[in-house]
Amino acid sequence: MASTVNQKIHDIPGEATISIKNIGGIDETEVSFQEGVTILSGRNATNRTSLLQGIMVALGSDQVSLKADADEGSATLEFGDKIYRRRLERRAETIATDGDPYLEDPEHADLFAFLLESNEARQAVARGDDLRELIMRPVDTAAIKTEIEQYEQQKRELDERLEELETLKQRLPDLEAKRTQITDEIETLQDELETARAELEEANVDVEQRREEQSKLETKLEELRETRSELERVRDQIETERESIEALEEEEDEIRDRLESLSTGDETDIGRIEAEIETIQEEKADLSKEISQLQSTIQFNEQLLDESDSVLTDEQTNDGPVTDQLLADSEKITCWTCGSTVAREQIETTVEQLRAARQEKLEERSEITSELDDLRESLSTIDENRTEYRQTKQRLESTTNEIERRNDRIEDLTDKREALTNEVDELEAEVDELETEEYSGILDQHKEVNQLEFKLERKERERDEIKDEIASIEERLGEQDELEARREDVTDELTDLRTRIDQIEANAVEAFNEHMENLRETLGYDNLDRIWIDRTTREVREGRRKVSKSSFDLKIVRSTDEGAAYEDTIDHLSESEREVTGLVFALAGYLVHDVYETVPFMLLDSLEAIDSERIAALVEYFKTHVPYLVVALLEEDAQAIEGDHDVIADI
Template identity: 75%
Template sequence: MESELAEKKETVPTAATLTVDNIGGIDNAEVTFQEGVTVLSGRNATNRTSLLQAVMAALGSDQVSLKADADEGSAELEFGDERYRRKLTRQNGAIITDGEPYLEDPDIADLFAFLLESNEARRAVARGDDLRELIMRPVDTAAIQTEIEQCEQRKRSIDEQLEELDGLEQRLPDLEAKRKRVTDEIDDLQEELEEAQAELDEANVDVEERREEQSELETKLGELRDTRSELERTRNRIETERESIDALEDEREDVQQKLESLSAGDDADIGRLEAEIETLQEEKAELSKEISQLQSTIQFNEQLLEEPDSVLADASEPADDAGDDGAITDQLLDDSETVTCWTCGSSVARDQIETTIEQLRDAREDRIQERTEINSDLEERRETVSTINESRSEYQQTQRRLDSIDDEIASRNDRIDELTDDREALTDDIDELETEIDDLETDDYSGILDQHKEVNQLEFKLERKERERDEIDDEISSIEDRLGNREDLEARREDVTDELTDLRTRIEQIEENAVSAFNEHMENLLDTLEYGNLDRVWIARTTREAREGRRKVTKSSFDLKIVRSTDSGTAYEDSIEHLSESEREVTGLVFALAGYLVHDVYETVPFMLLDSLEAIDSDRIASVIEYFESYVPYLIVALLEEDAQAVETNHERVTEI
């Protein structure tokens, strides 16, 4: 991890220049950040948070706000040889973004790199929310499950091929024995044929002088031999067709059984599911819009509390009334307990606005939770539709194969009928030829017909046996060729098994890495920060079996554990609610850092932004910054002047925006 971070720091540009127009409380500004730590130092209402929002905007985040009196704004980041520009436009109360930012998808950066006060990871720790859900949100678990299923299918296919090879290998001894037996039979037939041929040749010599007179008989004998040969071939073809039909009938039975186990799918079910998916997508889009609007309102009100003069000065005073410039700002600065409401202009207690902001945050979290649940419902329905479609596709393919087998069986039966007719016709021809030969036979040719028949029969048998031997040789050769691929198949199976193991453990590994990273960094920082009786803060990962749709899966949860000790040294377990605000903030930051490292966010965006650290004392802030600096190429931190004084002086500082 450290070597990867070091390599990343070596490859990123050494400086970044940001140009801002009408974002937050900023009219326009240009700031250059050097690689390493940049401290935005100043009192409240000096646009430090607005500058961080501008950085976020240029990087791709939607969690930014326009200046109150502007309908358009922009942020441009010059980073190395590239320029990234983002334009913001106010339309119907919402902020619309356009342009080419640094990130195409800012979600992971919003979670683990842009650590402003409203950052979801920081707030989740403070509230005691489900930390596992946040860590695993960037992981496409559905895609991993699909990969697992595809990998399992490949492994089953290879296993079937290896099992088939085992069966073929077991057949080899029987085939070798059969080939030897057929070869012996061929040798015997060749000897018999030679003897029969010699006897026929001898008989032919005895009547050589009268051969011309008997040429018609010889012709008929030749025709008889050819016709018998054709008859034998026809019989063999009929036998081959019947064997093929038997094999097809066996396959048809298997295919029919498979077809009966499948479902053709119900169009009504698919239609209902697709309608539900469309409804859920609309609900999700509406929730996303509400979340965006709530975020804009929250950020505006947060900015109103921190930088009231920059938000309200231009929006509250007429442009031509120079004598009253700064009147509202002066009121806000004179009375830190009240703020002028931006909607009605009346004076409102700060704690009332803070309560409203908290309510808005809770509402936003509720919407995010609703969207998460809708996402889960969407995935479940999409998976169901996919399963139905896969089953339907397999059913249709099986039905097509069954139809194809039926067609082939019918075609082969027709062929058998044709061959049977041919066989009967050839049999009739042979009977006719034998009758003609009997009529032509003389005493001198007595017995020659029988000898011809014997020679013909031996030739037929020999030809058939030689063909049978050739078929056995071909089968043995084919099996040996296929067995030669066993090593390749076994290697592929090993690769697929390794891939399957990696996929099955990928989610678990990410979880374990996240827990390990948090626990390691939390331990290191607690040793450095020395929080009195706070002995240890760590995450314990627990698992349980649960059903997800039709699958049984392992569910994990992250439980935040806290141990304190009394003055007498007795250790006891505590809860997040009892941590001080400073302790909660540090815990939230470490959790975000763990996510930043586990998901290699530094590979995606080499920036991390820190804001609203006032709950932590100055010396500890300096220690946190020093610790984070080792893991982030660009760390930009917004601090009050008194907190900035405790940070090392060699860091870049921005005091005017």
């Protein structure tokens, strides 16, 4: 795992320098540290946590405290040839920040890299909170769902086009056979027409030789042939128009059915949904602000408790009246920022209440986010339906207009057919009058030639249409390979998107279980058989829907002295075991979300619950996964760390 992480990190400077002013308990300081492990060594109340907070400020975190007697502070990080500056300013009840931090979005780092005592990942394990929600919080599931819908639409369109091509492909054999059949019929008609024309020519020669005065009859016969041909063409055009109208009317019915199935959404509904979205967004922003403020308050009180412990520990080692005075007042804590004295129990109770309030706000924000996703999805569906409704309505109007145009065309052709029919009747009557008994067969011969010419013309036109259709299908089939390749790419992308969330969850569980087992053995927790996360699925309600959602259940197994295994709970873990479990969970998130690619720092604090030997092993394990590991330790714990590393004792 370490080699994989290191291979992904490029161009990391070998040294970093941090300058801090008015952050935590620090007035002003500047510290440099090298890549690898840096130990902040010292007793409690030596501003080690404040230094870590200063690093967090420069990196982009808002989970820091400004010195109580200062209205502004700053942190500057020199990292390689770049400088990152951040300024803090007290404004009413909040701390405003500006500048150019190392991170644009510190969410990943706050959760999985800045592992101070109040770190949410550590606390979530200790409190038995929803681990799955925390590990998946940085994942924009709504964006993934939107992307899935877009790719699903692309796949549907590609499937429809490929299905259409397959249908066309299946038509080719029938079209080829029909073209061959019509070609044979054309050859037969050509032979019959050639014979009929020869017979008519022979009859015409006889007429010219014997009756030159019959030229008027020939003129009428030619006029009759042309008129009949025109009449046949008009009839064929009428039939074609009727077939087209029939197809268009079927399409019109389908479009009407589709139009009735679409809902455009009432403008009132759309306005209501948009208003709800705006209101909920404001509520979410307010909740996020409250959560941030609660976190800052929690950190301040926790730091106050930590610093007070150190003062008591250091001073109580002395003899005399001062010691007696401190011991007598051991349940009181004096705030180093404002000078007021408060009972420890009161502060601890307040911290617990604040943590509970923050957890409630987090859950409320999660519910609001789900509701917001539902409203956005509803609005998106209405927009899509309205667009399709508008397009379908335009298609219906276009189809209806085309039907009307073709009906008008049929009326014109019908009038023309009637006129041509009357003209043919008149010409036939005139020919009958001009015919003598000797030439009575000529009219029949002319009719036969006319009919054969019309049949031949129609068959040739039908053959050309089939030929064009075959060429068009073959041209479209040339797209099939490209469309299939595109569909395969879209299908692969869909598979990746649909499994991305599951894969992140699975990787997180695998990473935690692997590192937890490694550290359990390395740190020698022999009374623990195993600690692992069991990933299960359950039905939950999100807004108005029921969905399947993964759940991360922390499992603990111990053994009795007799060797019998039994399942235990997080409440029964020792403080040391809980701390290690929380740190491993944070490390799993650090690796799964590739946090090291955006911030090559990890900060560790408040490890006092773990003994020195195990802290040394823990640091040794973590350093293989992090380029810059900065650890705040007591002097006796720092002395247990072996190997080449920097030690900063004067802050």
